[in-house]
Amino acid sequence: xxxxxxxxxxxxxxxxxxxxxxxxxxxxxxxxxxxxxxxxxxxxxxxxxxxxxxxxxxxxxxxxxxxxxxxxxx
Amino acid sequence: xxxxxxxxxxxxxxxxxxxxxxxxxxxxxxxxxxxxxxxxxxxxxxxxxxxxxxxxxxxxxxxxxxxxxxxxxxxxxxxxxxxxxxxxxxxxxxxxxxxxxxxxxxxxxxxxxxxxxxxxxxxxxxxxxxxxxxxxxxxxxxxxxxxxxxxxxxxxxxxxxxxxxxxxxxxxxxxxxxxxxxxxxxxxxxxxxxxxxxxxxxxxxxxxxxxxxxxxxxxxxxxxxxxxxx
Numbered sequence: 001x002x003x004x005x006x007x008x009x010x011x012x013x014x015x016x017x018x019x020x021x022x023x024x025x026x027x028x029x030x031x032x033x034x035x036x037x038x039x040x041x042x043x044x045x046x047x048x049x050x051x052x053x054x055x056x057x058x059x060x061x062x063x064x065x066x067x068x069x070x071x072x073x074x
Numbered sequence: 075x076x077x078x079x080x081x082x083x084x085x086x087x088x089x090x091x092x093x094x095x096x097x098x099x100x101x102x103x104x105x106x107x108x109x110x111x112x113x114x115x116x117x118x119x120x121x122x123x124x125x126x127x128x129x130x131x132x133x134x135x136x137x138x139x140x141x142x143x144x145x146x147x148x149x150x151x152x153x154x155x156x157x158x159x160x161x162x163x164x165x166x167x168x169x170x171x172x173x174x175x176x177x178x179x180x181x182x183x184x185x186x187x188x189x190x191x192x193x194x195x196x197x198x199x200x201x202x203x204x205x206x207x208x209x210x211x212x213x214x215x216x217x218x219x220x221x222x223x224x225x226x227x228x229x230x231x232x233x234x235x236x237x238x239x240x241x242x243x244x245x246x247x248x249x250x251x252x253x254x255x256x257x258x259x260x261x262x263x264x265x266x267x268x269x270x271x272x273x274x275x276x277x278x279x280x281x282x283x284x285x286x287x288x289x290x291x292x293x294x295x296x297x298x299x300x301x302x303x304x
Contacts, residue, residue, distance in 0.1 A: 027102065028102045028104045028105075028106075028107055030102055030107055030108050031107075031108045040096060040097065043096060044092060044093055044096045044097065047092045047096070048089065048092055048093070051088055051089065051092060055085055055088070055284075058284075058287060058288060058291065059081075061291055062081075062287075062291060065291060065294050065295060065298070068298055069294065069298060072298060072301060
């Protein structure tokens with residue numbers, strides 16, 4: 001009988017632990033830390049800069065082509 | 075710069091795609107976690123490819139009806155940008171799959187990449203690569219235009235069994251295959267969360283407009299270069 005209580009207690013504690021970890025796994029892991037400390041904005045700025053660089057490049061080619069088209073028309 | 079309103083629209087939509095795509099709320103899912111945001115980039119590439127190939131097909135048929143050499147230039151330029159977008163879609167998909175499909179059950183990326191959806195997509199892109207090989211093998215412009223226009227119709231028709239039908243018939247890890255819950259080989263429109271839709275549709279439109287913009291530049295260069303022929 002003396003040994004039964006600690007055994008029961010251990011079992012109970014184990015059950016609680018299993019339930020707790022299951023509850024923790026219920027929520028998929030997301031990059032919440034990155035969002036809360038604002039580092040995500042660094043990513044956004046870098047991607048935007050790359051996008052603007054590419055768009056600017058396409059824009060310049062467009063302008064040059066328009067000039068060439070005008071020249072060949074004359 | 076002519077007809078520039080849709081170019082401005084493309085820029086605005088792409089800025090919205092990146093800002094909204096990184097900062098807006100997304101569904102919390104297991105395995106995918108934060109990588110669900112790839113939907114705005116990886117899937118949009120394939121949508122853009124499909125749209126550009128469809129435009130290419132229309133110009134090929136127009137060429138066959140009219141024998142107007144301009145339509146041949148349009149068709150080849152749209153097919154070129156479409157193939158490029160397809161390659162980007164394939165590469166981004168490979169990266170995404172290597173982080174979400176490889177589990178801890180002793181798989182490696184090489185076993186994962188033997189997927190019906192990926193093989194089909196690879197075949198589809200190779201068929202379009204063959205279109206350019208075929209174009210390069212002709213000296214006679216008229217013959218080249220006519221044969222490749224017919225081949226382009228075949229290539230577009232081959233897209234459907236390779237990337238839409240076969241992955242639907244056999245099991246695949248790709249969302250939409252019989253193994254997964256939805257029934258559509260790319261994605262099920264009833265399945266997408268409305269939060270994802272808020273960014274996804276503008277993203278598709280933005281990337282498509284950028285693809286069209288680049289294509290028009292290629293067309294205009296070609297028209298300038300071949301001015302004496304036209």
